[in-house]
Amino acid sequence: MSVAVSPLAPKSYPDMPALRGVRMATAAAGIKYKNRTDVLLMVFDKPASVAGVFTKSKCPSAPVDFCRANLGGGAARAVVVNSGNANAFTGLKGKAATELTAKSAAAAVGCSEGEVFLASTGVIGEPLDASKFAGVLGDMNVRAEADFWQEAAKAIMTTDTYPKVASRTAEIGGVIVTINGIAKGAGMIAPDMATMLSFVVTDADIEPAALQALLSAGVGPTFNSVTVDSDTSTSDTLMLFATGAAAEDGQVKVTNADDERLSGFRAALNDLLKDLALQVVRDGEGARKMVEVTVTGAENDAAAKKIALSIANSPLVKTAVAGEDANWGRVVMAVGKSGEMADRDRLAIWFGGVRVAVNGERDPNYSEAETSAVMKLEDITVKVDIGLGQGTATVWTCDLTKEYVAINGDYRS
């Protein structure tokens, strides 16, 4: 198991400001690891609006079922996240574990179990001993503080090599609001929601339905456009909470996602979601290179995205990137296997700024040296023009390295 920090990790971390209305604490409950924090408690002292998007897996984890059921209530007082055990494929025991955790959290925070949200990450199929939470949540609620985002991000890591945090500000009707988010990822990362665990909180005052609409729209070009290994987790969870504390500064509550006052907030939220999603890719298991794949000229945007994902998920494309080989023939292969409309003789392909193929064959001006220089970079862009229509999409992935195989051949995750 690789322990060094990914070479693609951000060179610096943003300051994560405290955010009014939410407090956090972490603890070492001994779920799987000894002597490392493995539980995160987020407390909203007043009920926060809540929105969520979850894995499309037909075999979701017990916490995903639990959150979906509570989402209708629209209000959150507590979030409990643990690493070390996904509480997935644990049968009736899994459901019992979520109920016991929610009961413990509700007692600790002083709320109803319907206001508790849960997420678990780690090994699948092992029963989760939720009684371990009961002993720590009460104390965590007492200790929880607002200026704790970096620690919170660390507590939910599994094979992640660095904590993932992002912060943005926006204006709603003249009032400045803040959005903070954390995420964990690393492996079992693919679209079809939401590819990992991520928790985003804002002090804006926004009603649950509007918050859900913002989140559902924001996830498409961000978390649903990244893939590490095409494998979709049973536990993928992305939640957005609005504490409403900005009402103290005079922000008038927003009830509709189409409200014009949200334009800046929407942009800031989407930018933060993209930031977190790309951090997940940059920490893909074994990743040494980040790849941005853009498809233009497809029949429509959906076709463009399917083609882009076919390229981004191709083991042969990803190993070629790992080997710094500008193997555009494999890009053609991946376009062809996507099943979407394509005309071999209209394709054009670029690596970085270098056009390597045009009109269905190698570019007459192709320069091996120039292309090789592009492939040596840490961040590589692949662009494919299908030449048929107006559809475009961009997705992000990383290379497929021997380290990915080593990490996943050794680790019972």
Place this chain on the structure above:
Amino acid sequence: MSVAVSPLAPKSYPDMPALRGVRMATAAAGIKYKNRTDVLLMVFDKPASVAGVFTKSKCPSAPVDFCRANLGGGAARAVVVNSGNANAFTGLKGKAATELTAKSAAAAVGCSEGEVFLASTGVIGEPLDASKFAGVLGDMNVRAEADFWQEAAKAIMTTDTYPKVASRTAEIGGVIVTINGIAKGAGMIAPDMATMLSFVVTDADIEPAALQALLSAGVGPTFNSVTVDSDTSTSDTLMLFATGAAAEDGQVKVTNADDERLSGFRAALNDLLKDLALQVVRDGEGARKMVEVTVTGAENDAAAKKIALSIANSPLVKTAVAGEDANWGRVVMAVGKSGEMADRDRLAIWFGGVRVAVNGERDPNYSEAETSAVMKLEDITVKVDIGLGQGTATVWTCDLTKEYVAINGDYRS
């Protein structure tokens, strides 16, 4: 680039009998490699019935286009196969190369260009210098002999570590007929036809339409049920030729695939196709273990196959197998991401004969030692019962190893 023979290679090779009506020769035309055979010529002295199935790629190679166009004629006199260059994504030059090759072959053998079939394998995007064939095909036709199957199989290898051959006999109306086949595979192997190059010849006397029906039906549970890396080649080609020489022994020509006299032939053909397909998987790039995935109890057979392929293509399942880790949680993940109907709490999973999960959780009698012993085997079976319906499917794959990454990170294929 790994050069050692796959540890999963057959322990012994079958004798490949000469087959009446077809002669073969190989030559070193210097397409890419020096001093190795890279061209195969098959000659049918009398026109053979012909059937074919090809890649479903939207960006097929020029030879695939060429074969599809000629298939309607129903008759074959010559097949030219080269390794070292796939003549794919070569634009108008690619079409010109197929035309020049066909012209050279027609002149050498004395047939029309419509009776020539072509296949190319190797690097994509490099122009193929077809003039090199002109110099060798005439001599090859003179040298071509019937007892040449092993050499033929060797000539079409790329990253294959062993030649793939199979032979069967069957009875049609009391007359014994033979079926011989060769294949090449290794990487860029996935269903959606036909995952590699394979040429099968029989001396049976069967009309083209019946032959096509037999082949189209036979490919589903064989070549279309194997996957190495989920990547579909631009060049996948499987062709079946019937020389009709068995007519000399009194075999009455078969004109309809539903003819009862074909029952033995159909079984022998399907068995041979499966044999060749599994040889392709056993030579998957970097493969150290062969995995048979069987899904039962799915909504229907198509759903079962989709689930089975989701398991067989999952990088996390395949790396777990490489690491000899009975990580059934990843099997659950792959079932869930397939999109097909599944109920987490009805799933049961077996590795080898050991049931590891039942009723949506770990089997109460789960034995880590017993399961670990299964994972150390070279041939591993994974069985999943969905518990919902009667749909079943079996597919085959290999593990994902560091060698796969090494082979494909270094080789411009």
